[in-house]
Amino acid sequence: MCTYATVTTELEGSAKGPDSKWFHVTDGTVYFDHPVHAMAEHTLNIDFTDPSKGPSARVAVELTAQSARELVTAIEAALASAPEALKV
Amino acid sequence: MWIPLRAINPAVSDSLHAETIRIAGHGDDQVEAYISTSLHGETRGGVVVIHHMPGYDRSTKEIVRRFAELGYDAICPNLYYREAPGAAPDDAAATARANGGVPDERLIGDVAGAAAHLRSLANSNGKVGVIGYCSGGRQSVLAACNVDLDAAVDCYGAFVTGTPPEGFPLQVTNLVDQLPNLRCPLLGLFGNEDSYPSPEQVDELDQILTEHDKPHEFHRYDGAGHAFFSVDRPSYRVEAANDGWERIEAFYGTYLGS
Numbered sequence: 355m356c357t358y359a360t361v362t363t364e365l366e367g368s369a370k371g372p373d374s375k376w377f378h379v380t381d382g383t384v385y386f387d388h389p390v391h392a393m394a395e396h397t398l399n400i401d402f403t404d405p406s407k408g409p410s411a412r413v414a415v416e417l418t419a420q421s422a423r424e425l426v427t428a429i430e431a432a433l434a435s436a437p438e439a440l441k442v
Numbered sequence: 443m444w445i446p447l448r449a450i451n452p453a454v455s456d457s458l459h460a461e462t463i464r465i466a467g468h469g470d471d472q473v474e475a476y477i478s479t480s481l482h483g484e485t486r487g488g489v490v491v492i493h494h495m496p497g498y499d500r501s502t503k504e505i506v507r508r509f510a511e512l513g514y515d516a517i518c519p520n521l522y523y524r525e526a527p528g529a530a531p532d533d534a535a536a537t538a539r540a541n542g543g544v545p546d547e548r549l550i551g552d553v554a555g556a557a558a559h560l561r562s563l564a565n566s567n568g569k570v571g572v573i574g575y576c577s578g579g580r581q582s583v584l585a586a587c588n589v590d591l592d593a594a595v596d597c598y599g600a601f602v603t604g605t606p607p608e609g610f611p612l613q614v615t616n617l618v619d620q621l622p623n624l625r626c627p628l629l630g631l632f633g634n635e636d637s638y639p640s641p642e643q644v645d646e647l648d649q650i651l652t653e654h655d656k657p658h659e660f661h662r663y664d665g666a667g668h669a670f671f672s673v674d675r676p677s678y679r680v681e682a683a684n685d686g687w688e689r690i691e692a693f694y695g696t697y698l699g700s
Binding site: 358360362381383385387388390393394395401403405408409410412414 | 494495496525526529530532533534535536537539540542543576577614667668669675676677
């Protein structure tokens with residue numbers, strides 16, 4: 355099914371995108387739905403984007419649900435390992 | 443000496459023309475569309491193909507050409523053209539999604555514009571059908587409730603009927619209140635292992651259409667879930683897809699033929 359569910363968030367950072375060029379990331383879109391490329395019926399999809407630069411300013415990932423949970427855990431662990439003073 | 447096959451058998455329709463054009467969509471917006479027609483201009487019906495949520499992509503354009511080979515002028519409007527003109531299909535789909543998706547009213551206007559374009563072709567017999575897959579299945583039914591069409595095909599569209607699970611952040615409504623307005627016969631093709639639409643939701647759709655005396659024909663496939671027509675996805679089920687294509691050919695032959 356198409357879930358239609360979409361979660362959006364503002365982001366501040368950079369991503370390496372089309373033509374191996376870095377760009378400023380301002381927005382993230384997260385949704386669990388059909389992937390374009392991953393060999394699964396549904397995946398957790400994340401788009402890192404800068405809408406001001408057009409639709410192609412996007413880094414897309416499609417992860418199985420289990421992989422997505424492991425990524426969340428890894429991100430939390432990495433953040434927890436860093437000194438608070440660095441996380442501003 | 444080379445002899446065109448059509449000179450041997452005039453019924454052969456696999457000499458095709460395909461191109462990207464602009465049509466007048468909802469609100470008279472100029473919308474990109476992919477069209478495929480016969481090279482020989484024989485009189486034929488038309489089919490509006492509604493692309494799935496991942497976009498106006500290669501596999502959808504292959505479907506458009508298949509309908510042309512089957513004997514119809516076929517067209518697919520790019521539902522994401524306004525948000526992302528000229529973008530790659532996956533980027534356009536991502537942009538449209540981030541912007542909230544395709545409003546129902548706009549979809550209706552774009553399908554109406556595509557149908558009008560098909561009927562304006564010199565070889566049109568005046569009959570136009572619609573078909574959609576996945577999210578497009580729901581949109582096919584939506585169009586058939588609001589646009590002057592001659593036949594509609596719903597391939598496993600979710601939320602035509604059914605109540606979303608509690609807490610489900612649904613951004614679309616079901617079409618139960620619109621089904622009494624269905625304007626043409628409906629062919630429904632569903633996988634019995636699909637959860638959205640579930641077999642129970644297909645039963646509900648069948649029951650509502652029967653109650654309102656709306657002509658419809660449903661086929662349900664064991665061993666198939668969602669998106670069984672998608673030849674490039676793990677969900678592809680060859681037996682269901684092959685039978686489904688035969689059902690579509692017969693259905694459109696009945697309602698869109700000259």
